[in-house]
Amino acid sequence: MRNVDANTLTNAVIRSFDGAADPRLREIIASLVSHLHDFAREVKLTPEEWQAGIAFMHHAAKITNESRSEFVLTSDVLGLSSLVDLIASSGGTERSALGPFHAEGSPLLAVGGDLKKDNDGEAMLVQGRVLDSAGRPVARAQLDFWQAAINGKYWQQDPEQSPDNLRFRMITGDDGEYAFTTVRPAPYTVPYDGPVGDLLRAGGRHAWRPAHFHFIVSAPGHHALTTEVFFADDPYIDEDAVFGVRESLLTQITSDNDASLAQKHGLNTPYPSVRFDFRLAAATPARG
Amino acid sequence: MRNVDANTLTNAVIRSFDGAADPRLREIIASLVSHLHDFAREVKLTPEEWQAGIAFMHHAAKITNESRSEFVLTSDVLGLSSLVDLIASSGGTERSALGPFHAEGSPLLAVGGDLKKDNDGEAMLVQGRVLDSAGRPVARAQLDFWQAAINGKYWQQDPEQSPDNLRFRMITGDDGEYAFTTVRPAPYTVPYDGPVGDLLRAGGRHAWRPAHFHFIVSAPGHHALTTEVFFADDPYIDEDAVFGVRESLLTQITSDNDASLAQKHGLNTPYPSVRFDFRLAAATPARG
Numbered sequence: 202m203r204n205v206d207a208n209t210l211t212n213a214v215i216r217s218f219d220g221a222a223d224p225r226l227r228e229i230i231a232s233l234v235s236h237l238h239d240f241a242r243e244v245k246l247t248p249e250e251w252q253a254g255i256a257f258m259h260h261a262a263k264i265t266n267e268s269r270s271e272f273v274l275t276s277d278v279l280g281l282s283s284l285v286d287l288i289a290s291s292g293g294t295e296r297s298a299l300g301p302f303h304a305e306g307s308p309l310l311a312v313g314g315d316l317k318k319d320n321d322g323e324a325m326l327v328q329g330r331v332l333d334s335a336g337r338p339v340a341r342a343q344l345d346f347w348q349a350a351i352n353g354k355y356w357q358q359d360p361e362q363s364p365d366n367l368r369f370r371m372i373t374g375d376d377g378e379y380a381f382t383t384v385r386p387a388p389y390t391v392p393y394d395g396p397v398g399d400l401l402r403a404g405g406r407h408a409w410r411p412a413h414f415h416f417i418v419s420a421p422g423h424h425a426l427t428t429e430v431f432f433a434d435d436p437y438i439d440e441d442a443v444f445g446v447r448e449s450l451l452t453q454i455t456s457d458n459d460a461s462l463a464q465k466h467g468l469n470t471p472y473p474s475v476r477f478d479f480r481l482a483a484a485t486p487a488r489g
Numbered sequence: 490m491r492n493v494d495a496n497t498l499t500n501a502v503i504r505s506f507d508g509a510a511d512p513r514l515r516e517i518i519a520s521l522v523s524h525l526h527d528f529a530r531e532v533k534l535t536p537e538e539w540q541a542g543i544a545f546m547h548h549a550a551k552i553t554n555e556s557r558s559e560f561v562l563t564s565d566v567l568g569l570s571s572l573v574d575l576i577a578s579s580g581g582t583e584r585s586a587l588g589p590f591h592a593e594g595s596p597l598l599a600v601g602g603d604l605k606k607d608n609d610g611e612a613m614l615v616q617g618r619v620l621d622s623a624g625r626p627v628a629r630a631q632l633d634f635w636q637a638a639i640n641g642k643y644w645q646q647d648p649e650q651s652p653d654n655l656r657f658r659m660i661t662g663d664d665g666e667y668a669f670t671t672v673r674p675a676p677y678t679v680p681y682d683g684p685v686g687d688l689l690r691a692g693g694r695h696a697w698r699p700a701h702f703h704f705i706v707s708a709p710g711h712h713a714l715t716t717e718v719f720f721a722d723d724p725y726i727d728e729d730a731v732f733g734v735r736e737s738l739l740t741q742i743t744s745d746n747d748a749s750l751a752q753k754h755g756l757n758t759p760y761p762s763v764r765f766d767f768r769l770a771a772a773t774p775a776r777g
Contacts, residue, residue, distance in 0.1 A: 202732070203727060203735060203739065204736050205575070205732065207576050210568050211572075217694055217728075218693070219693070226692070227692075228532055229538065230692065232531050232532045234568065236527055236528040236531075237569055239524055240520050240521050240525075242572070242576065243524075244520045245576055246517070246576065247576075248715075250517065251573045255558070255561055255564065258560040261550070262560070265547065270543070272547065276543065279518075279525065280498050280502035280526065281525055281526065284526055284529050285534055285535070286536065287494060287495040288530065296536075403510070404509045404514065404515075405507070405508020405510065406508065427536075444493065444498060444501065444502060447493070448492050451491065
């Protein structure tokens, strides 16, 4: 090892992990080391630039806490989180960002329930079905839902919101249907007062995300699906700061006039409405 | 951007930085994103593995403070810090790790001064010259030196040591000579109670570094040199946990009998002695 140079070092580092008990760890580390070293060689990374990278991490460490992760955000704005979702997508609805604001234990809401309560903003109906890969309804699937308020903030970021605001869990009926009323969310910026914000500014980039709903849809026998649902007319739909948008996750807002539905959901006619169906991939390959 | 897939996403991310004012930033980010994405695709990184990586960063963030950087240590044990040093080496003495224990403002020590004071351990003489790339002595070069005590700890890690223990700055005379007496350092482990320790254990690796001295050697008109000096007979010389060892940075300890030198430095004969000459590369190319 005493004779390493800028090319042979990489193999020496990879070989140092030869004793790893887990072959998957060895595979991941070997690939990570190989690509990180290729990067440093390709750009001839200088000690000063390396130190700037370390300073970025130290700054990120300082502002990361239980309700804010600058490391997840770094991964997001470099497209790595999105890439992992794209790699994992396998037959069902496409995956998209979990983001940092999911919380366990959201209150249960019955199908057709109201989530908007006293939130400001445009009331809308959201409905659809949970289907399996063959297009059949999935009974008793769980939707775990969360969204930002009209001010672009989640309850964790906003002392004015109760901890249960704008989030729920819902169990579909035998027909796989879900429905709820809520307020239309607004585009918002990811936090840009930290090193990621510095990077975005230096890169000539903005921090905006198009408005979206978050869902985790799960059911026994199926892969859990973490995804987002967007609005096709959003001004930021083609420049999401975290690369979460997929064509297949866009909805069109329609203006609906169903008087009985409106009455049932406490809406005035016409009311804005979106429909989105989720498809869950089977956890084990389906048999012919 | 709404039509990205696991292959086209990479270019979309790189293009998002097209507005960067600094072309070097654009170059570095493009290469980093490209290699990070190649890594994720190559190993088909799963969302669970990505979350384990994020958890590693969060754990690192929690234990990083002014006197301990788990991020530098991560870079060290993956050979990235060492690679950056190897890339930067250009003609003079090879560079090696700065490590996390350099502190500004070390006390000045005259050439030939004593650093061991009341430290436990084997007293030894360390001497040599600072030379330019043509082998001529560099007058009034500065050596900034630090080392661990015999217990393997730097003063920052050990409340028993005074903040000025085992570190100094020294200015060479017209002959480029430096000399001091100190105690022979011992091998020690890098901190392994954090996520890097978990990684080393999972990788079947130990945390030991061979014993070493740290130097930053600088002089007007020359590139500052950050490096380490090792002992050829060290048991860990070929398995440094942070890949800092270079053949050219090894010294042989000799047993010397120069009675007048011994008296001058307060040593008994025979005394252990090492000699190491530094070569500084010119900051601007030398002219024929």
